[in-house]
Amino acid sequence: AQTVTQSQPEMSVQEAETVTLSCTYDTSENNYYLFWYKQPPSRQMILVIRQEAYKQQNATENRFSVNFQKAAKSFSLKISDSQLGDTAMYFCAFMRTNFGNEKLTFGTGTRLTIIP
Amino acid sequence: DTEVTQTPKHLVMGMTNKKSLKCEQHMGHRAMYWYKQKAKKPPELMFVYSYEKLSINESVPSRFSPECPNSSLLNLHLHALQPEDSALYLCASSQRLGTLLHFGNGTRLTVT
Numbered sequence: 469a470q471t472v473t474q475s476q477p478e479m480s481v482q483e484a485e486t487v488t489l490s491c492t493y494d495t496s497e498n499n500y501y502l503f504w505y506k507q508p509p510s511r512q513m514i515l516v517i518r519q520e521a522y523k524q525q526n527a528t529e530n531r532f533s534v535n536f537q538k539a540a541k542s543f544s545l546k547i548s549d550s551q552l553g554d555t556a557m558y559f560c561a562f563m564r565t566n567f568g569n570e571k572l573t574f575g576t577g578t579r580l581t582i583i584p
Numbered sequence: 585d586t587e588v589t590q591t592p593k594h595l596v597m598g599m600t601n602k603k604s605l606k607c608e609q610h611m612g613h614r615a616m617y618w619y620k621q622k623a624k625k626p627p628e629l630m631f632v633y634s635y636e637k638l639s640i641n642e643s644v645p646s647r648f649s650p651e652c653p654n655s656s657l658l659n660l661h662l663h664a665l666q667p668e669d670s671a672l673y674l675c676a677s678s679q680r681l682g683t684l685l686h687f688g689n690g691t692r693l694t695v696t
């Protein structure tokens with residue numbers, strides 16, 4: 469079974485600073501997707517960024533970027549120029565792409581607080 | 585704005601009640617999902633429908649009964665729930681299995 473580990477239950481950072489959230493995973497698969505989802509108090513799970521395992525280039529979405537280390541099974545999220553609206557719970561997630569096994573497995577989450 | 589709409593936003597029910605949660609999407613997605621999320625925990629998969637057929641049931645108790653009457657609609661029928669079933673219930677959809685999930689805002693359920 470796949471596992472996703474987020475070792476930082478809570479983090480806080482000053483507004484405009486950069487913060488990195490860590491995520492490691494365990495799998496024997498070669499083809500899969502990795503995601504970072506954000507869940508603010510509004511409760512909706514919002515996709516922040518995704519990475520396909522076969523792509524070596526790290527994904528980037530505006531202020532959000534990942535450091536994907538496939539051999540080390542590490543997938544960290546970097547938030548640059550942090551904003552108050554970034555305050556939320558962040559979940560790292562893994563999905564296999566094998567037919568019939570496409571479950572989305574979440575890590576335990578990191579609660580991020582941006583301090584004004 | 586979410587493209588996956590869940591109703592109601594909040595629901596309080598007694599242990600003898602029967603109620604239903606509703607989820608709707610109009611993105612043409614053919615896979616739909618129910619997740620349960622307890623406070624400060626990650627979402628846990630309950631059911632997956634693919635092309636209106638139940639694809640995955642994660643050993644969920646029979647007091648939860650899913651239904652997918654058409655490709656746009658997913659229901660979760662609730663009967664004889666326990667207080668420990670109180671949680672946020674999230675619906676999601678994707679184009680097909682193995683593609684990006686889009687989540688709704690959830691229904692906050694309280695069982696008294």
